[in-house]
Amino acid sequence: MHLLSFLRKSKTSNETSSLYGLDHAALNLPVPPPSMWMNLGYWKDTTDFPTACAALLDQVLITASLLDENGDATSHSTEKRLRLLDVGIGCGDQSVRILGYKRRMHGGVAANDNSDLDGNIKDMTAPLFDSYVGITSIPVQAQFAKQRIESSKHSQSNLRAQIFCADAANPLSWDTKLKTSLSAAPPSHETEENWLLALDTLYHFSPSRAPLFKYTHSTLHASIMAFDLLLPTPKPSFWARLLLRILCLFAGTPYTNFLTQDEYTALLVDAGYDLSKIIFRDISDDVFHGIAGYINSREEVLKAYGLGGSKGMKKYGGAGKLFGWWARTGVVKGFIIVARA
Template identity: 30%
Template sequence: MIRLVAGWIVWLWLLPLRLVLRVTQALLGKEGEGSRKKNESYAHMDHLALNAERPRTSWLNMGDWENTTHFPTACENLAVRLYEASGLKEGASILDVGHGSGDSLALLQRRYGPRSLQGVTSMPLHARLAQQRIDKETGETKTKIECDDAVAFVRRLSALEATRPRFDRIFALDCAYHFATRQRFLAASRRLLADSGRLALVDLVAAYPYPSSKDKDHYSFTASPSLPAPASSPSLLTHLRHHLTLRMAGVPAQNIVDVSTYASQLRQAGYTGDVRIVDISHVVFPGFSEFLSGLGMGEERAWRGGGPLQLWGLRQFGDVVKRWSKGGDGSTIRCVLVVACAS
């Protein structure tokens, strides 16, 4: 998700006129409130800015917004949903791919007590922060953090013979759609799993064609209970807008495949056990889009970090997620939870 958001912000930076208007409005504030306030010492001070606390987490995923409106809670909920769906138990050997600043690593270590925990992230700053987070956690878990491209890392490990590690679980929480490519990641991850191991992902797929009963002979699928499935293929305009979104967000178009194709790719990668795919769009997109739309607006201007450019870019991305959240023919993307058993 990091590159998904960052790509939007960089592209939107090329729209200076609209940005200047927004920033100018923010700087000018409300006018016409009278000259009385100009003479008051604290007229232009927002006390919220003085009471804002430093965030204690640095989560970055789209979140599971069922029963919450709080971003860090939603992010942790999505992680827990993934871990529980994978059947994670205490004492497992875990590889967490694309873990960002380490909140997921800390959660895994604290809540599930793994035997060993290895993480890989492509950003040096995130790797350092993650190592600091893990060092603060107590316990007997053997931990190791690597800074590397996720696909290159798992392919290099999988090429080892005598010293190749075997993991009970490999997690990719809201990140695999960025990989170059996801198919390479799936294949390399299979070679790193124990015979009873499982790969678990929160990922993005194409909304159309939506799975029907005749598609599900080689995997199990649970549809969203509330978002309508698309009845027809996207219009030309929707298709063009979809590919523009992918390009701006740095998502390889070949990664956004429909559910049935995704399941077939897992089979081709060597996952011979159960493959379960659950559409969780209804607990992800509506809450996430609403959260993004309110960033830096109203009272939030007093304490929300990130700067006006970043916040504006995130709000624009919120409009995209809002289209996804409605389902039906106008939505081109679904969020799914995937668990693939090695054998």
């Protein structure tokens, strides 16, 4: 109390107002935060960032027919095994959500264990994926993700979840432990499905997505589900593409990763995927307006609590303007892509 009194007497009236305003919010913020999501989000029915980020993940799995329109896992036989390689997991929020997905199963179980009084087999629930391998290239995020998963309520029922720090863009660089954690045997279409998930990350891959796509098809025999950024057809004007190229230099993102739908399709077909089994779903209208508006309003909210003006928020302020440009002009589009093996 004596220290606070001294500070109060030694400040100007404006500074005193700030000290005894709202900026003590910094002393109340939970560390670590309850969520550490980081993607562009799906903003159709929300203005909340973590909710939008989780919704984007759900929309990818809905498009892949692994979740229904309500976000519930679709029904599978108990004989069916689903395995997932998740690249670009960030701090593990999407991992925890994925490990919490439950699927309804039917058939293939002993009647004395899972039957009603009339001997009919009852539906069961189990984790959607029988095994989960997550990859991030940032060591501190890999460690944080491991801690998040271990402390989550789903950890005990998902003991096969594994997290690795590796460059997902270069499968040849993966160590033996990571490679052996993934099944190299072609799955039986009746009993097994392998999937690659890439949520809002592939456009960062250097030099391109091609090595991962080829490895996914030829070695993992896996289907792909992703949210990615594409160029519209026809391509934007020369000046718009030049500006995008300059922004990519600052962001450290290869400009050559920005492809049209036809070019992206050719990349998948070259990796071995069947043209008839590739789906593109444009969700741009529910992505860019929402994330731009959220970032632009976030600075004002933080300022009210004396937390605005930080270096980090200035960086995201620039991103907000970029996403707003994409929303207004359609220079870049947000697509969900599914390619079945």
